[in-house]
Amino acid sequence: MTDTPGEAPDTDADRLTREWAERRDAADWSLADAFDVPGTYMEGNSLGPISDHAEAAVEDLLTEWRELGVEGWSESDWFEWGERLGSRIAPMVGAHEDEVVCANSTTVNLHTLVGTFLREAEGSTVLVNELDFPSDHYAVRAQLRERGLDPDAGLIQVESRDDRTVRAEDVAAALDAHPEVGVVLMPSVLYRSGQLLDIAAITEAAHAHDALVGFDCAHSVGVVPHDFADVGVDFAVWCGYKYLNGGPGAVAGLYVNRRHHGTMPSLAGWWGHEKATQFEMNERFTPAESAGAWQIGTPPLLAMAPLRGVLDLFDERGVTVEALRERSLALTDSLLDLAGERLPECEVATPRAPDERGGHVALEHPEAYRIGEALAARDVVVDVRPPDVVRLCPAPTHVGFADVWDAVDAFRAVLDEAAYENYEPPGGGVT
Ligand SMILES: Cc1ncc(COP(=O)(O)O)c(C=O)c1O
Numbered sequence: 001m002t003d004t005p006g007e008a009p010d011t012d013a014d015r016l017t018r019e020w021a022e023r024r025d026a027a028d029w030s031l032a033d034a035f036d037v038p039g040t041y042m043e044g045n046s047l048g049p050i051s052d053h054a055e056a057a058v059e060d061l062l063t064e065w066r067e068l069g070v071e072g073w074s075e076s077d078w079f080e081w082g083e084r085l086g087s088r089i090a091p092m093v094g095a096h097e098d099e100v101v102c103a104n105s106t107t108v109n110l111h112t113l114v115g116t117f118l119r120e121a122e123g124s125t126v127l128v129n130e131l132d133f134p135s136d137h138y139a140v141r142a143q144l145r146e147r148g149l150d151p152d153a154g155l156i157q158v159e160s161r162d163d164r165t166v167r168a169e170d171v172a173a174a175l176d177a178h179p180e181v182g183v184v185l186m187p188s189v190l191y192r193s194g195q196l197l198d199i200a201a202i203t204e205a206a207h208a209h210d211a212l213v214g215f216d217c218a219h220s221v222g223v224v225p226h227d228f229a230d231v232g233v234d235f236a237v238w239c240g241y242k243y244l245n246g247g248p249g250a251v252a253g254l255y256v257n258r259r260h261h262g263t264m265p266s267l268a269g270w271w272g273h274e275k276a277t278q279f280e281m282n283e284r285f286t287p288a289e290s291a292g293a294w295q296i297g298t299p300p301l302l303a304m305a306p307l308r309g310v311l312d313l314f315d316e317r318g319v320t321v322e323a324l325r326e327r328s329l330a331l332t333d334s335l336l337d338l339a340g341e342r343l344p345e346c347e348v349a350t351p352r353a354p355d356e357r358g359g360h361v362a363l364e365h366p367e368a369y370r371i372g373e374a375l376a377a378r379d380v381v382v383d384v385r386p387p388d389v390v391r392l393c394p395a396p397t398h399v400g401f402a403d404v405w406d407a408v409d410a411f412r413a414v415l416d417e418a419a420y421e422n423y424e425p426p427g428g429g430v431t
Pocket residue numbers: 105106107108133135136187191216218219239252
């Protein structure tokens with residue numbers, strides 16, 4: 001970790017103190033002043049907080065709506081918001097501008113992209129990860145069913161190792177064992193453990209087996225830089241409400257490599273039509289020659305405006321995804337050091353190597369659920385994934401080093417005081 005400039009090198013013991021965290025905050029950049037954050041907010045990988053810029057962008061849209069009414073579609077730039085936001089996000093994912101569009105929700109994008117590429121692929125099964133977010137598997141199973149295929153036979157899972165990691169070699173081995181795989185769908189960052197997978201190596205393995213490959217990047221876009229075009233990824237999806245801070249239910253994003261532009265999307269709709277002739281209202285669908293073809297209906301501008309505001313904030317402050325990644329790694333380093341030293345009762349499920357972790361840290365404890373409740377009562381906002389994972393996300397936009405220290409300190413106090421015993425164990429449905 002970087003030392004505070006102008007000071008004698010910090011010792012390991014220094015780095016565990018709140019004074020060090022405060023000095024580090026004073027020396028580092030942050031966008032915290034632009035955000036309204038409820039408590040010590042370690043949930044940026046679930047729902048990013050509101051920013052002044054997001055709020056202002058919504059107000060601007062409301063004003064346009066009030067003043068222009070339907071003319072907004074012709075007199076303002078509403079018509080192209082999906083493409084415009086996409087081209088602004090393209091540098092974050094290493095894509096050409098026409099390879100990214102903001103549209104739909106992540107789950108809808110999984111449906112349309114898995115559906116499209118399952119049709120285009122040579123093989124007929126889909127290789128997924130055992131530890132995927134459930135919606136990914138629901139969508140894959142549904143798409144297999146739509147093709148008259150048995151989802152139990154058509155969905156093949158790569159299993160994780162004893163240390164909960166999944167390696168590119170495991171994906172390659174699964175492809176060797178299942179030569180009929182047509183589409184590989186993997187997470188960039190595992191939503192529970194926070195492990196960052198090797199996208200380049202997985203893409204190479206998939207292509208070597210003549211399979212198409214896509215990634216669910218919900219837990220990486222906005223905090224980990226990607227290079228989709230150079231690596232040759234076929235498609236990707238992600239959420240707008242996590243590290244991109246686009247607000248609850250924000251529009252999602254998708255990437256489609258140029259070599260697939262012009263392909264018929266599985267969920268075709270008029271907003272994905274070739275732009276120049278969209279309003280000719282032709283009987284037959286002509287896909288846009290860009291990722292824009294995977295839009296479906298009218299873009300949800302109210303779910304897009306906050307994202308537009310956040311991108312303005314990044315531009316105004318000159319914040320790049322590389323800078324966000326550097327700060328995120330420093331914050332998670334500090335969190336891992338503190339957890340290792342002060343929370344020995346917890347097992348750290350996140351890999352320690354910087355190139356193997358995303359933006360959040362998973363701590364395992366049998367009382368995870370009740371610890372989450374007790375932390376919330378102390379204004380430390382974390383989330384819990386059953387049965388035993390507490391996730392802490394020091395999002396680089398708005399969380400500081402002192403916040404990380406405070407979160408771990410509160411965690412320590414909850415354990416010391418057995419404060420979790422004041423809460424009921426989880427009932428039927430935990431988050
Ligand atoms: C990894 C991952 N994939 C997919 C989704 C589903 O996103 P949505 O509910 O926006 O469709 C989520 C939601 O948290 C997620 O974390």
